[in-house]
């Protein structure tokens with residue numbers, strides 16, 4: 390997938406930009422707080438129809454003092470077919486998302502059309518955050534190629550909310566309704582578990598290879614394992630068994646909404662064992678593995694790679710390894726990279742086999758090609 394150009398109006402601190410991109414490497418350099426992440430976020434928005442910085446409310450994405458924002462981008466898929474994505478946002482109104490001029494009925498229909506992986510400092514939450522961060526990671530990856538998974542996960546969440554509301558209510562629940570919800574949740578849980586298990590089986594070896602390639606001495610062993618309710622059997626009996634206890638606590642204790650990925654270094658949980666640099670190498674490896682996994686999955690489309698400020702807190706050795714890996718390896722297609730340090734970008738361009746690139750300067754929301 391190639392992003393040919395983007396037009397931005399009033400997206401975060403970018404008042405107006407019209408940019409044409411290289412099909413290889415696009416670099417954005419500027420001081421802190423100038424709009425580099427916002428620019429990458431606008432690209433991310435074209436794929437996921439939401440900001441990478443969290444939150445689904447578009448009012449945070451519209452430039453202060455403006456009452457609307459507009460993003461438009463032209464893409465070429467791997468077969469050379471062109472497509473145009475347009476998104477209009479207005480304060481207090483629902484967004485309008487169009488592909489080739491035709492508005493989507495449901496935004497979820499767009500997910501997966503433009504495969505994209507963004508790596509940014511916020512991904513450290515994969516390690517330091519709660520299990521919901523790692524579930525979000527799995528959901529985000531799998532939803533890009535499995536509409537069945539996305540549908541099951543969304544449906545499961547709706548049924549879960551209803552079951553929790555019934556359990557929390559003061560009046561005695563109508564157990565026949567609970568039973569129906571549990572039936573549907575169990576069916577969704579089977580789809581979700583099958584997809585998560587298949588994902589983990591293929592993803593973990595890719596991740597391990599990447600971690601070895603990027604870590605300083607290659608002496609650490611790493612592993613990731615899926616922890617799921619499904620290890621205890623089908624969900625339905627678990628839900629039924631849990632009813633009385635869950636009536637007291639007011640929420641559902643078992644199910645895919647409690648799954649997690651357990652992260653290990655040298656057989657110890659990463660949070661306990663690893664230094665900051667190791668943790669960073671760990672989540673960078675997880676995210677680059679996400680890229681390679683998605684690229685080889687399904688219809689084998691090349692995702693767009695966004696690298697936002699990834700070198701911070703890494704020693705020179707690790708920066709060099711990552712630069713070598715990303716730039717010297719033809720595994721990655723079109724890359725967008727931001728950094729405050731021009732030297733990192735120069736090193737990347739110098740060691741890259743790709744001679745076609747574009748360099749942009751970002752200052753106070755204004756993006757200029759160098």
Ligand SMILES: Nc1ncnc2c1ncn2[C@@H]1O[C@H](COP(=O)(O)OP(=O)(O)OP(=O)(O)O)[C@@H](O)[C@H]1O
Pocket residue numbers: 400401402403419420421422423424425426427428448449450451452453698729751
């Ligand atoms: N809705 C908005 N309207 C106007 N400005 C905004 C909006 N949202 C964020 N900003 C501004 O965008 C700036 C941050 O931009 P961004 O995160 O892209 O910086 P950056 O260049 O990536 O910096 P760093 O190198 O520190 O990561 C902040 O100054 C913030 O006030």
